[in-house]
Amino acid sequence: MEKNIYDVIGIGIGPFNLGLAALIDQTDEIDAVFFESTPEFIWHPGMLIEKMDLQVPFLADLVTFGDPKSPYTFMNYLHEHDRMFPFFFHRHFEVPREEYNHYMQWVAKQLSGLHFGHTVVDVLDKKEAEVPHYEVVVEEKATGKQKYFQAKHVVMGTGNDPLMLDGMESLPNEDVLHTSRYLFEKDHLLKAKHVTIVGSGQSALEVFLDLLEEQERHDMKLSLLTRSGGLFQLDTAKFAQEMFTPDFVDYFHQLNFKQRNEALDTLGPLRKGIDPDTLTRLYTKLYHRTAGMKDSQVLIQPMTEIKGIEACEDGYHLQCRQWQEEIEYTYPSDKVVLATGYKPHIPSWFMDRFGDEIEWEDDLMYKVSRDYQLVFNDKRDHHFFTLTNLVHSHGAGATNLGLSVHRNVHIINTIAGKEIYRNQKESTFQQFSMKDYQ
Template sequence: MDKKMFDVIGIGIGPFNLGMAALLDQTEEVEGVFFEKTPEFIWHPGMLIETMDLQVPFLADLVTFADPKSPFTFMNYLHEHDRMFPFFFHRHFEVPRQEYNHYMQWVAKQLNGLYFGHTVVDVIDHKGAELPYYEVVVEERATGKRKHYQAKHIVMGTGNDPLILEGMDRLPNEDVLHTSRYLFEKDQLLKAKHVTVVGSGQSALEVFLDLLEEQDRNADMNLSLFTRSGGLFQLDTAKFAQEMFTPEFVDYFHNLSLNQRKQALDTLEPLRKGIDPETLTRLYTKLYHRTAGMQESRILIQPMTEITGIEAMEDSYHLHCRQWQEEIDYTYQTEKVVLATGYKPHIPDWFLSRFKDEIEWEGEGMYKVSRDYQLVFNDDRDHYFFTLTDLVHSHGAGATNLGLSVHRNVHIINTIAGKEVYRNQKDTTFQQFSMKDYPYT
């Protein structure tokens, strides 16, 4: 047992916990360490497609909303890598995915207290101790050795797992794959005569557009895109719509009942699952130029179609499809399938075995979370267990937003410190969401 008592231990090192580590590095108020099972920091490696950008501006980096003077801002990254002038002349607010990944790797290499290649295998709650704490059991993946650490508080940022169709895990990865593996299997995809992409979000369009570019060099390849949604709808980037990604709206959303929150999420679909307008423009422009002079497009885009199953044949796959509006079922033959079916929260097995009966639940599979991102336990406690994972039901569409992740980290750090270490932004919207504090009667 390492006898040192840390203020906080972070489980997982994705962008959210990396941002917290960067903020903690600049203050002596809170001391923490972070553990990650992968051997190094890399963000969605299977989707780092060249020429594809983030959907949020560069200010949504790891620290700027909390501390624009931090050495870990994206602007300082540009300065340190002699890219200030190119970025200035580029005149583009959105950052290429590859560059954003490199920026985060640059931050990670400068921070102490980040342990990659270490898997958290258990967290033991010593709530009966004189000073309650958590014991974190960590296994070093290279050696199998286990160590025990102590912390007053926990921050769980275990990310997401690919959401796959039933039976897909029994099919070869090089033939039927989730977009999270796209670049790993791309060479095999390009050898196929027919590739079908399934999905209606940003990832689906990025993969489809990338394959469309490759199709110019492979005249034998046909491409199809099936979407369950009614069409290829763009992300709502209107100014007032974007105010749903502010602390004020999170305050409002969190105070709603569970049913009200579910209804609100339905109305926010264009903010959560739409496609970047520039991506749609690139796709349409590409298809328009390709078909100039009455040339064939060599693609099929079929909306309102749900894939209900995948069946392996001798040298191809049959997709069992349903056009839900016309209520027509049919079979579609293809050689390769890329599923842009999204992700689901990764909840570790140890968490459920240790804490399932200790915390409050709002509904099936939805744990109750306080406004400052604590799991709500059945007992009163001052050794907190924060979560960055699976927060959409409690904190709204902004739960996965990079800019709001900094706001979330500020909440957590200030709660742990018991005082304002970093100032949270206030009065950030022109809209007023709640009537409870309305000045008129």
């Protein structure tokens, strides 16, 4: 057992906790350690498709919004890798996803408090101890050996799991797969006569466009079935983007649970839309391909729900429903790629240890304070922060890379009990609340 009590232990090392570690690294105020089950840092390896960019500008890196002077900024990464001039001439605010992954790996290699290949298997609440704290049980994957660490606070950043349709988990990965495995199974897909993508978001379009470019070298039909009413563009208008600011998070969080859910419904174009450049690339590709002919090898069908997938002798049958016309039909395909999104990954030990100790807003949504603490039934000074499952409490920006730095600044300042990093304030031209005028 580790004898010293850390200020904070981070559970999981994705972009959010990696950014937290990078900010903590530049202060002497906080002693921290982080654990991750995977052997090294890699971000969505199954979707690092060439030519695909982030949907946010390069300033939304791990640290800039909290500390632009940090050595871990994306600009310093470019400088260290002799890419300042190429990036300057490239003239794009958005970073290629593959390069952003390499940037984060570069940061991870410089931080000493990160432990990969270690899975957190339990967290014990030592609230009766002389100094209340959490005991974190960690299993080293290579040896199976368990270690025990103590911390006054913990930060859960356990990310998301692929969201599969019911009954599809048992189907072969090389035939019916989630987009998170796309690049791992791409060779199998390219051998098929017919590939169907199910979904209407950014991931669905990226896979569809990538396969469309490959299709010219393969005899393959390509279909896209979407439940939404069409392929709708992400709202990138300036005032719409102000919903990804600390000011809007302040406003959103103080609404009651019902009001927050209603507000999320109105923010659909900010959460689920497709990048305009991706749509333009796809439309241009289809336009050029169909000059003087009709392309029977490509189908895009909106307003179509997938009710199930059944294996058959020559592939798979998708049970479909065109919900507007209320027509049900069967659609055959050799392979199926599910761009069905993700769900929060909540570790199994969490409910066992803390399910009855915290407040809930409904059966699935725990209550979270403005500074990202779980709200316990008792008063406490040893806090359990969460970076996971926050859309219901902090809005559409809960998964936004830029706002993740704002979130980490909140957490660091709360742990330190003082302002270590300054948070941005009054950052919008719009005013959301009228409470100051009452």
